[in-house]
Amino acid sequence: MELREAIMNRRSIRSFKKEEVDVSAIEELLEIARYAPNHKMTQPWRFVVLDRHDQAPLQHLIKSKKALKKGKPVPEEEPIADDAPSHMLAVIMNVNEKEKVYRDDYGAVSSLIQNFSLLAWEKGIGVVWKTPGFMQDEEMKKLLDIGETEELVGLLHIGYPAVVPKMKERDPLESKLRYGLTRDSE
Numbered sequence: 122m123e124l125r126e127a128i129m130n131r132r133s134i135r136s137f138k139k140e141e142v143d144v145s146a147i148e149e150l151l152e153i154a155r156y157a158p159n160h161k162m163t164q165p166w167r168f169v170v171l172d173r174h175d176q177a178p179l180q181h182l183i184k185s186k187k188a189l190k191k192g193k194p195v196p197e198e199e200p201i202a203d204d205a206p207s208h209m210l211a212v213i214m215n216v217n218e219k220e221k222v223y224r225d226d227y228g229a230v231s232s233l234i235q236n237f238s239l240l241a242w243e244k245g246i247g248v249v250w251k252t253p254g255f256m257q258d259e260e261m262k263k264l265l266d267i268g269e270t271e272e273l274v275g276l277l278h279i280g281y282p283a284v285v286p287k288m289k290e291r292d293p294l295e296s297k298l299r300y301g302l303t304r305d306s307e
């Protein structure tokens with residue numbers, strides 16, 4: 122698959138087939154994705170792979186937090202949905218106290234996630250980068266064993282696509298592009 126084709130045709134996948142993705146395939150994708158650019162070679166990332174079994178308590182925590190926020194009763198832990206991802210990948214970043222380094226590191230992790238998504242797409246594996254509310258809550262951190270100086274950048278849902286959404290057109294480039302500096306005379 123050509124790179125340009127992968128970039129344009131990759132879609133965020135939110136509905137998955139039952140078929141499991143082999144963890145060795147996920148590892149292979151990470152092995153390559155980590156060649157993402159990262160300033161000063163901070164390599165500010167680490168990962169936790171969650172299979173379907175591990176996803177239930179995580180989903181339960183997210184649903185419970187949502188319910189509590191709306192003043193609704195906490196739901197029972199439900200079995201994982203039929204179209205749930207084969208795996209989730211928690212992408213965890215070191216949080217540097219210097220804002221400049223933090224921003225550079227977030228950029229690096231984002232690049233890695235895009236690499237991962239494109240490489241997965243090339244192999245017929247779908248991914249969505251999810252940033253659910255409550256990602257930075259203490260309970261979530263405890264469940265995923267995220268340290269004091271770390272944060273969760275995303276939960277990547279990974280699996281063979283059951284539904285591929287239509288491409289959402291992007292704004293025309295002309296509306297986002299200009300050449301040269303703004304000068305007082307303009």
Ligand SMILES: Cc1cc2nc3c(=O)[nH]c(=O)nc-3n(C[C@H](O)[C@H](O)[C@H](O)COP(=O)(O)O)c2cc1C
Nearest residue numbers: 131132133134135249250251252253275286288289
């Ligand atoms: C930082 C970031 C956070 C995102 N968080 C979510 C999310 O929480 N839930 C979700 O369904 N999609 C999430 N997405 C996916 C976007 O909704 C998706 O990229 C967008 O709709 C464009 O669709 P496409 O990726 O198929 O081109 C996120 C994407 C990014 C880059």
